[in-house]
Structures are given as structure tokens and as C-alpha cells.
Amino acid sequence: MKISRRAEGIAPFYAMEFAKKAAELEAQGHAVVRLNIGEPDFGPPPAVLAAAREASDGRPLAYTGAIGLPELRTAIAEFYGQHFGASVDPSRVAVTSGASAALLMACAALVDPDDEVLIGDPSYPCNRQFAHAFGARVTLLPTTPASRFQLTSAEVDAAWNADTRGVIVATPSNPTGTSMPHDELVTMCDLVADRGGWSIVDEIYLGLSDPEPDGRPPRSILAADTPGVAETVVINSFSKYFGMTGWRLGWCIVPDDMVPVLERLAQNFYVCPPTPSQHAALACFTPESLAVAERNRREFVRRRTLVVDGLAAIGLDVPVIPDGAFYVYLDVSATGMTSAEFCDRALAEAHVAMTPGKDFGVDGADRYVRLSYAASTDDLTLAIDRLATFLGTRP
Numbered sequence: 001m002k003i004s005r006r007a008e009g010i011a012p013f014y015a016m017e018f019a020k021k022a023a024e025l026e027a028q029g030h031a032v033v034r035l036n037i038g039e040p041d042f043g044p045p046p047a048v049l050a051a052a053r054e055a056s057d058g059r060p061l062a063y064t065g066a067i068g069l070p071e072l073r074t075a076i077a078e079f080y081g082q083h084f085g086a087s088v089d090p091s092r093v094a095v096t097s098g099a100s101a102a103l104l105m106a107c108a109a110l111v112d113p114d115d116e117v118l119i120g121d122p123s124y125p126c127n128r129q130f131a132h133a134f135g136a137r138v139t140l141l142p143t144t145p146a147s148r149f150q151l152t153s154a155e156v157d158a159a160w161n162a163d164t165r166g167v168i169v170a171t172p173s174n175p176t177g178t179s180m181p182h183d184e185l186v187t188m189c190d191l192v193a194d195r196g197g198w199s200i201v202d203e204i205y206l207g208l209s210d211p212e213p214d215g216r217p218p219r220s221i222l223a224a225d226t227p228g229v230a231e232t233v234v235i236n237s238f239s240k241y242f243g244m245t246g247w248r249l250g251w252c253i254v255p256d257d258m259v260p261v262l263e264r265l266a267q268n269f270y271v272c273p274p275t276p277s278q279h280a281a282l283a284c285f286t287p288e289s290l291a292v293a294e295r296n297r298r299e300f301v302r303r304r305t306l307v308v309d310g311l312a313a314i315g316l317d318v319p320v321i322p323d324g325a326f327y328v329y330l331d332v333s334a335t336g337m338t339s340a341e342f343c344d345r346a347l348a349e350a351h352v353a354m355t356p357g358k359d360f361g362v363d364g365a366d367r368y369v370r371l372s373y374a375a376s377t378d379d380l381t382l383a384i385d386r387l388a389t390f391l392g393t394r395p
Helices: 013-029 046-055 070-083 098-110 126-131 153-159 183-196 254-267 277-286 287-313 339-350 378-391
Strands: 093-096 116-123 136-140 164-170 198-200 233-237 250-253 327-331 369-372
Touching: 013 250, 013 339, 046 277, 046 287, 046 378, 070 093, 070 250, 070 277, 098 126, 098 198, 098 233, 098 250, 098 254, 098 287, 116 126, 116 277, 126 136, 126 164, 164 183, 183 198, 233 378, 277 287, 287 327, 287 378, 339 378
Parallel strands: 116 136, 116 164, 164 198, 198 233
Antiparallel strands: 093 250, 233 250, 327 369
């Protein structure tokens, strides 16, 4: 069978490759600490589980509209107003089959073959693969600890050329857990719009962001009222803040003229988002569920401190302390190993699974490793202890 060039050109998702290796070790009887996958260990709030049980009472659970239940779209819009400072018309909200489907449809709607798309390096690998799938030439712009591993508007301005059509940015970022300053993000989206381009802003981890320095909750890019922001596509998900990873439910908020486009795409790509998940997700927005999600966010902050302090104690540097999500991007160059060697050996010898930097880009790929602290405190403590033994750097 002849496989398409598109499929042949897609690199493995190494976080999942290490998950397979970890599963093989576990099948051999080894206890592996899995810090390679960004999956909260909490699961959904209890009210969501109760709503799922109620929806499974024998009712038909037929297809919904292609872009979701109207009441869920309204609840998401109200959530943005109450928690992220953004006034959103529910008609602009499209519920999707996971944030991945939102990114897929956004790229399908915006990318033509040979368009150049700018993405920071490091970044979530699937974002660039979605753009590639629709024929884009993705240009990875190197970032550094000095910019908290985030793009700047000046870098985008310098890289923009006649073939450039858009920018994809995630804030907070996977793999670094770092955010772009809100004003800088607004400046970037306005700059891109001024050049006739589009911006996709991935806010999947926004709910897990630290409060702003003045104590305000984190703001969505949509909280700004500028022409560029009005033309920006925002992606989000129930997976991270609400712990609904396997429920495959996300959303995007798009300009008015994109709504019918996304509706047509959803009709043809997957008909509609999962109906049971949508009914359950309505329970995310109760005061009780939001209190659970906030308690979990604060627990991630405590775990971050445990991990950053623990890594420092065994000689592993985290050059930029995250301010959101549940990842640290650690520098393993002092060990004399590349990131791939470090991850291979840490899994084989210490039974700790992490993800090498080559999953996330090119610049610094041999130097950095992503560690997810979405695991339990006990597992994180055990992982640090095993890594100390592996490295011979026990305090």
C-alpha cells in the first residue's frame, strides 16, 4: 500500500512513544513513574461524573448541532466573561471534539498550500503538524529563557514576509508552562492583523495560570478590545482545567464570519462533538465544580514548587519557572547527556518517564527535557528520589 507523503512526513509524538516504552516496562513488572504525559490525575469534578451517569439513563443521546449544544456554548461564553475578563457572544463559540479538532478546523479554515505559518520553538508538536497537513510551510522561530520561551511581537515582525499568513501561539505554553505577557500578546495579534494575517491563540492552559502580578485572574486575549484581537481565533479545552482528558471535548471562539465555515467543516469532519460529554460538561460551570477546579489549580502550584526545588537539589536546572500549566522545561546539559539519552536512560535505569526536547522543536532540542507534574505528590517525590540515585547527586 502506498502511504501519502503527508503521512510519511509526520514525526512521532515522542511523549506517546515514551508512554509505549513505559507500558512495556510495566508489563515486565516494573513500577514506572509517568511524567511524560500532560494528564491531570484528579479527573473531572464530581458533579460532571454525576451528570454523565444521569445522561446514561437510556435516553437516545442523538447527534447535537455540529458546533455543539446551544446551552453549552452559552455556558462557555459566560465562563469567559466571569473568569477571563472577556465579553463573548455565544454565537461565536464552537464546541469541538477536543481542542485538537478545534485546531484542525482552524487550520483547515485558514491555511492554503505554501502559506508560511510562524510558531515558536519550543512548542506543542501537534500544532505545527495540523498546519503542515493543510500544506503550510511552518517556520519555527527560536525562543530563549530571556523571553520565557515565548515569541515576541518584534520577532514576528522581523520574520514576516510576503508568504507569511499567520501565527500560532500557546500561552501558557506546552512544554514550558510559561505565558506571554498579556499586553505583548495583544500587540502581536494587532501586528499580524495589520499585515492581513491571522492569529490562533491556544489558551488550553489559561485556567491553570497563576494570577497576574496585581492579583487579577488571568485574562484571555479576548479581554482586549482591539481590531486585531477581534480577528483572533482562540482555542480551549475541557481536558486540563476541568480534568476531562478522555472525554474529548474542547471549543474555539472565532470571528463571526468564521462560524458558518467551522460549522460546515465540523459537519464533514466528525458530524458533532460527543453528545454524552457535552451534557456532562454543562456541570463544569456550577459553583461547586469551579471550586474543585480552583482547588486543583492551587495543588498544581504546590507540586510545581516541590518539583522545581527537588530538581535544583539534585543538580537539574529549570531556567524559567513556569507560571501556568503543569510542566517544567529542564536543562540536562550539565549531565553530559543529550535530552534523548537522558530520557532513555532515566526510563530504563530509574523507571521515570519524561519527554525529550526533540518533541517540541529544533533549537535546544538536545538540551531540554519536559517533565509533567500532573502526577501525584507521592509519585513526584519518588521520581526526584530515583533521579537523584540515577545521577548520583543525592543531597
